[in-house]
Amino acid sequence: MQLTPNTKPLTKTISSSPVKTFFNNWQLYILILLPMIYFITFKYVPMLGVVVAFKDYNVFKGIFDSQWIGFDAFREIFRMDAFIKAIRNTFVLNLLDLVVGFPIPIILALLLNEVRVKWFKRSAQTLLYLPHFISWVFIGGMATQLLATNSGSVNIFLNSLGFESIPFLSDKTHWVMTYLAAGFWREAGWGTILYLAALTGINKELYEAADVDGATRLRKMWHITLPGIKPTIVILLILNVGHMAAIGFDRPFLLGNPGVRDVSEVISTYVYTVGIQSARYTIATAIGLFQAIIGLIFLLSADFISRKVNDQGIW
Amino acid sequence: MNSAANTKIVDVIIMIIIGITSLLCLVPMIHLLALSFSSNGAIMAGKITLFPIGFNLTAFKAVFLHSAMIRSLIFTIFLVALFTAIAMFMTVIAAYPLTKPSLKGRNFFLIVIVLTMFFSGGLIPDYLLMRELHLLDSIWVLVLPGSISAFYLIILKSFFSSIPLELEESSRMDGAGHFRILWSIILPLSLPSIATLSLFYAVGRWNGFQDALIYITSPNLYPIQLKLYALVISGQANDMSIMEAQNAGAPVPQSLKAASIMFGTVPILLVYPFIQRYFISGVMIGAVKG
Numbered sequence: 070m071q072l073t074p075n076t077k078p079l080t081k082t083i084s085s086s087p088v089k090t091f092f093n094n095w096q097l098y099i100l101i102l103l104p105m106i107y108f109i110t111f112k113y114v115p116m117l118g119v120v121v122a123f124k125d126y127n128v129f130k131g132i133f134d135s136q137w138i139g140f141d142a143f144r145e146i147f148r149m150d151a152f153i154k155a156i157r158n159t160f161v162l163n164l165l166d167l168v169v170g171f172p173i174p175i176i177l178a179l180l181l182n183e184v185r186v187k188w189f190k191r192s193a194q195t196l197l198y199l200p201h202f203i204s205w206v207f208i209g210g211m212a213t214q215l216l217a218t219n220s221g222s223v224n225i226f227l228n229s230l231g232f233e234s235i236p237f238l239s240d241k242t243h244w245v246m247t248y249l250a251a252g253f254w255r256e257a258g259w260g261t262i263l264y265l266a267a268l269t270g271i272n273k274e275l276y277e278a279a280d281v282d283g284a285t286r287l288r289k290m291w292h293i294t295l296p297g298i299k300p301t302i303v304i305l306l307i308l309n310v311g312h313m314a315a316i317g318f319d320r321p322f323l324l325g326n327p328g329v330r331d332v333s334e335v336i337s338t339y340v341y342t343v344g345i346q347s348a349r350y351t352i353a354t355a356i357g358l359f360q361a362i363i364g365l366i367f368l369l370s371a372d373f374i375s376r377k378v379n380d381q382g383i384w
Numbered sequence: 385m386n387s388a389a390n391t392k393i394v395d396v397i398i399m400i401i402i403g404i405t406s407l408l409c410l411v412p413m414i415h416l417l418a419l420s421f422s423s424n425g426a427i428m429a430g431k432i433t434l435f436p437i438g439f440n441l442t443a444f445k446a447v448f449l450h451s452a453m454i455r456s457l458i459f460t461i462f463l464v465a466l467f468t469a470i471a472m473f474m475t476v477i478a479a480y481p482l483t484k485p486s487l488k489g490r491n492f493f494l495i496v497i498v499l500t501m502f503f504s505g506g507l508i509p510d511y512l513l514m515r516e517l518h519l520l521d522s523i524w525v526l527v528l529p530g531s532i533s534a535f536y537l538i539i540l541k542s543f544f545s546s547i548p549l550e551l552e553e554s555s556r557m558d559g560a561g562h563f564r565i566l567w568s569i570i571l572p573l574s575l576p577s578i579a580t581l582s583l584f585y586a587v588g589r590w591n592g593f594q595d596a597l598i599y600i601t602s603p604n605l606y607p608i609q610l611k612l613y614a615l616v617i618s619g620q621a622n623d624m625s626i627m628e629a630q631n632a633g634a635p636v637p638q639s640l641k642a643a644s645i646m647f648g649t650v651p652i653l654l655v656y657p658f659i660q661r662y663f664i665s666g667v668m669i670g671a672v673k674g
Binding site for chain 2: 094096097098100101103104105107108110111112113114115116117118119121132177180181183184185186189190192193194195196197198199200202203204205206207209210211213214215220222225226228229254258262286318319322323337340341344345350353354357358360361365368
C-alpha cells in the first residue's frame with residue numbers, strides 16, 4: 070500500500086479538512102452565540118447604564134436624551150446624612166462580622182477534626198450545613214417569631230422565668246447582635262467546609278511523630294493542625310477584607326425594621342429605598358457606582374496583599 | 385491509664401460542644417414547627433418549646449386553604465423548573481465551546497465572562513434595563529437575568545475539560561459534529577456535575593427574593609419568598625383574606641405565621657439530605673478552580 074501511494078484520497082483529505090474544520094467551528098460559534106448575547110444584554114448593557122449617574126434621568130426622555138449633569142449627583146449624595154450613615158453601617162456590620170465571625174468556622178472545624186466517632190461527625194456536619202440553605206425570608210420570619218419583644222418565644226420564656234424582655238429587634242445594640250448571630254447561624258457551619266478540606270491534606274506522619282515525642286492533643290493542634298490550615302485561613306481572611314465594602318441585600322433588609330434603621334440601613338438597602346421606592350434613579354445609581362468603586366479598590370488591595378503574602382493573587 | 389481517661393474526657397467535651405452547636409442549627413426550626421401545630425392557649429401562655437401542645441392542624445389548614453398561597457407555591461415550582469432548565473441549557477452551551485482550542489477567540493470570550501464576576505451595573509441600571517426590555521412584572525424577569533452564573537459556568541467548563549479527549553475522538557472520526565459530541569458523549573458523562581449545578585440553580589431560585597421584590601408587582605406572580613415576606617414580615621397579613629377567613633377558634637397569627645414560614649421551607653428541608661454532598665463537592669471544585 071505504501072509502495073503504491075494513491076494521491077487521490079490524499080488531496081481529498083487536504084481539500085476537505087478546512088471545510089470540515091470550518092463546519093465544526095461554525096457549530097462552536099452557534100453554541101457560544103446565545104450565552105454571549107446573554108452576557109452583553111444582561112451584564113454589559115447595565116454597565117453602560119451607569120451613565121445615568123451623570124445625567125438628570127427623566128423617565129420620559131430615556132437615558133440618551135436626558136440632560137448631562139456631570140458630578141452633581143455625587144456632590145449631592147455626600148450631602149445626604151442617610152448616605153453617610155449607610156456607608157458607616159455597611160463597614161461597621163461587615164467589620165463586626167469579620168472580627169467576631171471569622172474565627173468561628175475555624176474553631177468548629179478544629180473541634181470537628183477531633184471527633185473520632187464517624188457517624189457523630191457526619192450527622193453533626195449535616196446539621197451544621199443545613200442553615201446555609203435556609204432563605205433569609207425564613208430567617209427574618211423566624212427572628213420575629215422567636216425574638217419579638219412581646220410575643221417572641223424567647224422573651225415569653227424569659228418572662229416565665231421572671232426576667233425582663235430583651236429588645237432583640239427593636240433596640241439598636243441588640244439588633245446588631247441579632248444581625249451578627251443570624252449570620253453566624255446561617256454561615257458558620259458552612260464555613261467549615263474549606264477548613265475541613267485543608268485538614269485532610271495534613272500529613273498524618275506529622276501526628277505520628279508528635280505522638281512518639283509524647284505531644285499532648287493541644288500541642289498537636291497548635292503545632293501541626295493550625296499551621297496546616299494557615300494558608301486557607303490567610304486566603305479567606307484576605308478575601309473577606311476584599312469584600313468589606315460589599316454587603317448583601319436580603320440579610321439587613323429582612324432582619325431590619327423601621328425602629329433600627331439608624332444601624333440597619335446599609336448601602337444595598339439604601340439604594341433600594343432611594344432608587345426603587347422613591348424612584349430617584351440618578352441618585353441611586355450614583356450611590357451604587359460609588360460603592361462599586363470603593364469595592365473595587367478593596368478587592369484590588371486584597372489581591373495585592375495576597376500576591377505579597379502568598380505569591381498568588383486571589384483570582 | 386490516666387492519660388487515656390483524660391483523652392476520653394476531652395473527647396466527650398468536644399462531642400458535647402459540637403452536639404450543642406449542631407442542635408442549635410435545628411432547634412429554631414423545630415420550635416417553629418411545634419408552634420404551627422399548637423393550640424392558641426398554649427402559645428400565648430408560652431408553653432411551647434420543642435413539642436406542640438394542644439396538637440391541631442388549624443394553622444396548616446388555613447395556609448392550605450389560602451388560595452393565593454397555594455397559587456404562589458405552584459407558580460414557584462413552575463418558575464424553579466423553568467429557570468433551572470434554561471439556566472442549565474445556557475450554561476452547558478457556553479461551557480462546551482470554551483473547552484475547545486479550535487474556538488478562535490476563546491480567551492476573549494473567557495475574559496468577557498469572567499469580568500462580569502467583578503463588575504456589574506448595579507441595581508438601578510439593571511432595573512432600568514428590565515423596564516426598557518418590557519420584562520418588568522413578568523415571569524421572564526425572574527428567569528432570564530440570572531440564567532447563567534459565570535461561577536457555575538467556570539465549574540462546568542473545568543469539568544468538561546477533565547473528560548479525556550480520546551472519548552470523543554472516535555465519533556469525530558465518524559464525522560460527528562460538535563452538537564453530536566456534546567449531546568451523546570459529553571452530556572452523558574457529565575450527568576453528576578450537571579445534576580449538582582442544577583440543584584445549585586434550583587435552590588438559588590427557590591430562595592431568591594431581591595429580584596422578585598424589585599421587579600414583580602402583581603401578587604399572582606409572587607414567588608414563595610416574596611409571598612412569605614408579604615405575609616409574615618412586612619405585616620401585610622392583616623389585610624389578606626387568610627385573616628378574614630378566620631372566625632372563633634382561629635389560630636393566633638403566631639401559629640399561622642409559623643405554619644406559613646414552614647410551608648415555604650419544607651421543600652428545601654425535604655431535598656436537603658439528598659443534595660448535601662453534591663453541594664459540598666461543588667464548593668470544593670469552586671474553591672480549587674475559582
